[in-house]
Amino acid sequence: METILNISDLSKTYQSAGRSLTVLEQINFSITAGSTNAIVGPSGSGKTTLLGLCAGLDRSSTGTVELNNINLGRLSEDQRAQVRNQYVGFIFQNFQLLPTLTALENVMVPLELRGEKNCKARATELLDKVGLADRGHHYPAQLSGGEQQRVSIARAFSNRPKLLFADEPTGNLDAETSEKVVKLLFDLNKDAGTTLVLITHDLELAAKTQRILRIKGGRLIADEKNN
Numbered sequence: 386m387e388t389i390l391n392i393s394d395l396s397k398t399y400q401s402a403g404r405s406l407t408v409l410e411q412i413n414f415s416i417t418a419g420s421t422n423a424i425v426g427p428s429g430s431g432k433t434t435l436l437g438l439c440a441g442l443d444r445s446s447t448g449t450v451e452l453n454n455i456n457l458g459r460l461s462e463d464q465r466a467q468v469r470n471q472y473v474g475f476i477f478q479n480f481q482l483l484p485t486l487t488a489l490e491n492v493m494v495p496l497e498l499r500g501e502k503n504c505k506a507r508a509t510e511l512l513d514k515v516g517l518a519d520r521g522h523h524y525p526a527q528l529s530g531g532e533q534q535r536v537s538i539a540r541a542f543s544n545r546p547k548l549l550f551a552d553e554p555t556g557n558l559d560a561e562t563s564e565k566v567v568k569l570l571f572d573l574n575k576d577a578g579t580t581l582v583l584i585t586h587d588l589e590l591a592a593k594t595q596r597i598l599r600i601k602g603g604r605l606i607a608d609e610k611n612n
């Protein structure tokens with residue numbers, strides 16, 4: 386089976402206020418193309434940091450990340466951004482929408498970066514899928530937390546990513562909307578073969594994936610297959 390993500394001997398140390406803090410240590414795993422995976426673990430255990438390294442948003446202190454057989458450590462920031470635009474969708478824990486753009490424009494950004502035609506029509510269709518057809522003209526500050534999360538999900542889908550990283554994708558949603566979003570994620574996996582790597586505290590969501598990676602204190606402590 387094809388490996389889409391290979392993480393080896395990864396560690397991350399932050400320097401802050403003259404002290405160094407190691408938040409990830411000696412992480413090793415690989416992810417099979419087309420699979421569904423959950424990363425679980427206590428708050429502060431390093432999950433968001435790990436996802437950022439996997440997606441090339443940040444650089445590791447040691448070790449390597451290979452995404453689609455590309456070693457991200459060898460690339461410049463611009464080149465990493467290109468790889469992300471080509472292969473990766475990312476749903477941020479704190480949404481990271483651009484405050485000066487409307488919901489619709491936020492979803493259009495990755496499409497425009499790729500030079501696609503009909504960006505507006507496709508972005509409208511994506512907003513409709515997350516139940517926000519009538520909120521396209523709202524700025525992020527004019528949206529509720531759950532609505533911002535759904536815009537961020539629509540944006541992550543927009544470039545039809547091979548690999549979708551989602552950091553607590555249902556963390557701010559009510560049960561009904563959460564169910565819709567989870568269905569969207571798994572439909573994308575089924576229909577387009579998109580690989581899913583989800584961070585979640587929701588054990589029901591984790592149980593829907595094929596594999597659960599457990600992080601504790603910056604280390605991978607378990608790697609379990611779901612049946």
Ligand SMILES: Nc1ncnc2c1ncn2[C@@H]1O[C@H](COP(=O)(O)OP(=O)(O)OP(=O)(O)O)[C@@H](O)[C@H]1O
Binds near residue numbers: 399401426431
């Ligand atoms: N830029 C930074 N500088 C210094 N320390 C940081 C930085 N970013 C994160 N940390 C620390 O790294 C640790 C791991 O943070 P991370 O956000 O990866 O945790 P998490 O597992 O995603 O937690 P949560 O479930 O609460 O989202 C935390 O203790 C945090 O304080």
Ligand SMILES: [Mg+2]
Binds near residue numbers: 433
């Ligand atoms: Mg986090």
